[in-house]
Amino acid sequence: MTSTPIQSRRRLPSLGRGRRTAGALAVLGLVVAAGCSSDGPTSSAEAAPTSTADAREYDFSAVEPIVEAFLAEHDLEGAGLVVVEKDDGIVSEQYFGEFDADRVSLVASASKMVTAGVLARLADQDLLDLDQPIAEYVDWAAGHNPEITVAQLLSGSSGLVGLLPTPAYGPYLCQFLPTAELEVCAATAWATPEDDGAIVPPDTEFRYGGVQWQIAGAVAESVSGKTWSQLLEETYIAPCGVESLGYNNHWTQLGAGGFGYPAGFDGDVGVLAPTENPHMEGGLYIQPADYAQLLLMQLRDGRCGDTQVLEPESVERMQTDRIGEVFGGETMTGTGYGFGWWVDRDDSDRITDAGAYGTVPWLDLDGGFGAYLVLEAEAELGMSLAAELYEPVEDAVTAAR
The missing domain is CATH 3.40.710.10 (DD-peptidase/beta-lactamase superfamily)
Structure with missing residues (x-):
């Protein structure tokens, strides 16, 4: 053929x-x-x-x-x-x-x-620096995880809980709910206390998938309006x-x-x-x-x-x-x-x-x-x-x- x-x-x-x-x-x-x-x-x-x-x-x-x-x-x-x-x-x-x-x-x-391509385009438009902490772009990111960047979110290295081995991690379940709102879900997940033992420093471990992608999407909506x-x-x-x-x-x-x-x-x-x-x-x-x-x-x-x-x-x-x-x-x-x-x-x-x-x-x-x-x-x-x-x-x- x-x-x-x-x-x-x-x-x-x-x-x-x-x-x-x-x-x-x-x-x-x-x-x-x-x-x-x-x-x-x-x-x-x-x-x-x-x-x-x-x-x-x-x-x-x-x-x-x-x-x-x-x-x-x-x-x-x-x-x-x-x-x-x-x-x-x-x-x-x-x-x-x-x-x-x-x-x-x-x-x-x-x-x-x-999804990553959308964030990359926003960076091309100078609306976002992928290597700057997201707390510089959204108010709800202040006070927690101050070093995390979009580049880390998109590469599975943010330190946040990934899809595996805990897809049903309680504080992040909003990522699966169509009735939720993207920014509210991202802010809720972001506010999870760092001392619960589940979160590790960024760029120390690969963690596949999870709510880090919802957070990246919420940042995209915020910086672009x-x-x-x-x-x-x-x-x-x-x-x-x-x-x-x-x-x-x-x-x-x-x-x-x-x-x-x-x-x-x-x-x-x-x-x-x-x-x-x-x-x-x-x-x-x-x-x-x-x-x-x-x-x-x-x-x-x-x-x-x-x-x-x-x-x-x-x-x-x-x-x-x-x-x-x-x-x-x-x-x-x-x-x-x-x-x-x-x-x-x-x-x-x-x-x-x-x-x-x-x-x-x-x-x-x-x-x-x-x-x-x-x-x-x-x-x-x-x-x-x-x-x-x-x-x-x-x-x-x-x-x-």
Whole structure:
């Protein structure tokens, strides 16, 4: 199957203000987590080159049997895979089983890279210094945790309690409540006494996820004077045309209290109640090709089309292993971590932003390509399938060149 760049897909309105080893896969599945179809893959019939005059041909047929066998083995409903190349744009869209280009999926922790980009843009606009204490920007931050910065919040090194090992840490439960308000939740969590033994000094330990992301989002709203949905519109939706993108806080809605994909969500964002407390680290919903456009922006030094959304230096900072550089830290899988990106510390030059539901975006920074894999399952399955796809996707991109 020869795939060419795809552009067409149905748009939906935005809602709300919101190569690893096998052993590492199992651990990472736990970290991002705190029906089989015989139908073949589908792709859009409207294909057109997006960049180079002499379009290269990409053959991703080797991907099909891998994905089909994986779906059959694990009795999964379907999958989507969109591949991007820095110069040629979207070079392949493949959909399997019940999935198609119009499907809107909740992506859980694959939200983090997107959220971090909003904060990075505010820094580009000189509305925020990521390395200054947030107490300089919001009144409610005075008196507690005086040294914590947004850079520490986004890199899991703030010292605040993370999503793991205590996702149900009492003072931070507001992060999962759609009836809460973002700034109130952030201020409440921030005021947790430092002497309760749960908080450690910043830049001493990596702690994945948690309310630190809600705090970052609240700072973003405060310094900009805009709601999260307005910031999304200005950062991504208008310049990148990703109109299916939105945030909600679904974790206690539709029976979604755990880390399994919520059975009550079939892609209709209208079933989610509007919220003023969008979940910053895990509330994103989006169509596959729209997420792929955001990956392209990361590959293209912050540009969407002719618009410079993020400065190249900000993109590089997001993708850099901050915890390794600043305090020699590492994650529980031995990788590094930037702003929402897991950073491999081997020769692959790969970064990922995997989610609890099996969504895995990845970029090969040295190779200038990436992909967005979406399942509606669980983290370990997504990472396992992605590990099988890294090589055939790279081989197809390399062959086209």
